[in-house]
Amino acid sequence: MVESDPRRSIPRTDSLLSLPEVIAAGENLSYATIKSIIAEAQSAARAGEITVAEVAPTIISRLGSSSASSLTPVLNATGILVHTNLGRAPLSPAAQQAVLDASGYVDVEMDLVTGKRSKRGTGAKAALLRACPAAGDALVVNNGAAALLLAVTALRGRGSAAGSTVGTDLAAASDPAVVSSAVSPTEIIVSRGELIEIGAGFRLTDLMTTTGARLHEVGTTNRTHLTDYANAVGPRTASLLKVHTSNFRVEGFTSSVQVSELRGLADDHSLPLIVDLGSGLFTHDEALPDEPDIDAALRAGADVVIVSGDKLLGGPQAGLILGRREAVQRIATHPLARAMRTDKLTLAALEATITHTGNPVHDALHIDLDELRRRTETLAEAVGATVVPHDGRVGGGGAPGVPLPGWAVELPEDCAAALRTGDPTIVTRVHQGRCLVDLRCVPASEDDRIAAAIARVLAANG
Known part of the structure; x- marks a missing residue:
């Protein structure tokens, strides 16, 4: 006699939905979520991954x-401050509280005194302008790529014939009558050495050409001169663009x-000058002496500067546009800005x-190295491991190649997966056959939890 397939006895969905624990879960979880969890368990039983009794x-x-x-x-134990795969900048306690406060109804577009509609984001814009007095205005959009797309679309000078000084100012260039009287400005002049690709194969060049613009590349990978830009200016020139090569460095014979x-x-050709800095420093930071900052770029003459909010600024994902008032206003009033x-x-x-001092990215960048070493040695002693020198990194397209000296606890390589899938979830760095635990980005309050997790993993591995 052929034995009955035990999978035939897998509990029916309606009987599982009637379990008291499942009914209680319905107070917090949606019906669709609960049914999905039930279906996954039933499928696992059919595949033999769990027994019928375990459903x-x-x-x-x-x-x-x-x-x-x-x-x-x-817990980010990689030593990388702005880790794109881990959500880039972690929010400060003040920012977390602000998100919680704003999660309900708030006066995002209402003047509570008059009861009438007001402009969105006035508080954030005021904070940006206080932090960067060189800017005449500011605009916040959903990310850095959006800010660049919007800027190169909205800011288009008329351009002029090479060697001519005939042109228009930014205000006049927004007048359809003026623009229609000249050749359509579609060329963005940019150095070949600044045509960058960021994460996941995303290229800024592809982004800009979706606007209908044509990139006029000048110079070479390693050397570009002012005459290269000047010789490229012509009737179709829309803007000059300078991009900070934030995720790589070219060294040696460069210009x-x-x-x-x-x-x-x-100025000679009445063209807008757009500068994409990416990483988001308001002012110079001695910890990163070669990293450009917003204030310096604006004072040097940029019409607008573009940065990301979730990199060195240490805030949420956002694209920040700061610059001359008339330039920012042209961007803000463009139809794409609403999208x-x-x-x-x-x-x-x-x-x-x-508006608040300190955030996790800033704190990790300026960490007390004596305290970091003490914490690392304490952790190593607690788990019976070794302390090794380890350089952290800014990450997220900031300060490429700049080491942040520190230390890490060295563990066997196979500890990485167990720590990454454990509780708490600890992401470490795997390098040259070692699992390295760097506490630079880990709050000191979590050190005991990390020690306990490492001890469990080492014990399980024998």
């Missing part, structure tokens, strides 16, 4: 541990053109990040 307990366990989001909080030099050329505007949670977090 109900598996469902109950998953319902008990299920959260509103599939995102898992992690590039400074913003102040480009300002003179832009790229940011939400109340981002505005709240950004304002709090700027």
Whole structure:
């Protein structure tokens, strides 16, 4: 006699939905979520991954541990401050509180005194202008790529024939009658050495050409001169663009053109000068002496400067556009600006990040090295491991190649996966057959949890 397939006895969905624990979970989880968890357990039983007897307990366990989001909080023990795969900049306590406060109804577009509609993001803009007095105006959009796309689309000078000084100012260039009287300005002049590709194969060149613009590349990979830009200016020139090569460095026989030099050329031909800095420093930071900052770029003559909010600024994902008032206003009033505007949670977090002192990225960049070494040695002693020198990095397209000296606890390589899938979830660096635990970006309050997790992993590995 052929034995009956035990999978035929997998509990039916309606019977599983009637379990008391499942009914109780319905107070917090949606019906669709619960049904999905049930279906996954039933499928696992059919595939032989769990037994029929384990179906109900598996469902109950998953319902008990299920959260509103599939995102898992992690402890960043890689030594990389702005880790793109881990969400870039972690928000400061003040920014987290601001997001919580803004999660309900807030006066994002209402004047509470008059009861009438007001402009969105006035608080965040005011904070930006206080932090960067060189800027005449500011605009916040949803990310850095959006800010660049919007800027090169909205800011288009008329351009002029090479060698001519005939042109228009920014205000006149927005007049359709003026623009129609000249050849359509579609060329963006940019150095070949600044045509960058960022994460996941995303290229800024592809982004800009979606606007209908044509990139006029000048110079070479390693050397570009002011005359290269000047010789490229013609009737179709729309703007001059300078991009900070924030995720790589070219060393040796190199030459590039400074913003102040480009300002003179832009004035000669009434062209907008757009500078994309990416990483988001307001002012010079001695810890990163070669990293350009917004204030310096504006004072050197940029019409607008573009940066990301979630890099060295240490805030939420956002694209920040700061610069001359008339230039920013042209960008803000462009139809695309409405499609790229940011939400109340981002505005709240950004304002709090700027107005309050300190945030996790800043703290990790300027960490007390004596204290970091003490913490690292204490952790190593607690788990019976070794301390080794380890250089952290800014990451996220900031200060490429600049080491942040420090230390790490050295563990066997196979510890990395176990720590990454454990509780708490700890992401470490795997390098040259070693698992390295760097505490630079880890709050000191988490050191004991990390020690306990490492001890469990080492014990399990024998």
